[in-house]
Amino acid sequence: MKTEFYTLGTFEFPADAVIIKGKLEAEGIAVFLKDENTINSYSMVSNAMGGVRLQVYSRDMERAKQIFDEIRNYATDDQGNPIVCPNCKAAKSEIYYSRRNLFFKLFPFFESKKYRCMQCNFVTRPAK
Incomplete structure (x- = not known):
């Protein structure tokens, strides 16, 4: 089995x-x-x-x-506020790295930080 x-x-x-x-x-x-x-x-x-x-x-x-x-702890901004999904408005996002190409697989620290909503799976970049 x-x-x-x-x-x-x-x-x-x-x-x-x-x-x-x-x-x-x-x-x-x-x-x-x-x-x-x-x-x-x-x-x-x-x-x-x-x-x-x-x-x-x-x-x-x-x-x-x-x-x-x-x-679990969800992603927060620099002030400690939860990251809100722009798609569904949920405050349940996690840091996300796609690592889609060989460069980012070998050097993951060069990839920019993104957030993925745990409710709708929408991926967004942090606001600057």
């Missing part, structure tokens, strides 16, 4: 993923951190690898999403 996993989120720093992992495990959900050991050993490759992936079994996906949404 093949086991399916769902990636609940990705994190640049393993410590951020471990906090969420602890909460999900306390709620009885099995959690796996993909690439955690590699990024702990070689932190400079985190962006190139796409960060630490927090994964749960697909059967636990809905419950894990509910818990994660209750405790």
Whole structure:
């Protein structure tokens, strides 16, 4: 029998993923951190690898999403105000990097920061 996993989120720093992992495990959900050991050993490759992936079994996906949404931090501007999606007006955005070409995969720190709305998936650049 093949086991399916769902990636609940990705994190640049393993410590951020471990906090969420602890909460999900306390709620009885099995959690796996993909690439955690590699990024702990070689932190400079985190962006190139796409960060630490927090994964749960697909059967636990809905419950894990509910818990994660209750405790997650959404993107904020420099004054601490939540980033509001210009498309649907939701205040649930996360920092997003597309890494669509080889240059940005090799040198991710050159890609400009964008935000992706977690409600409608609209991608926008920050206001200057």
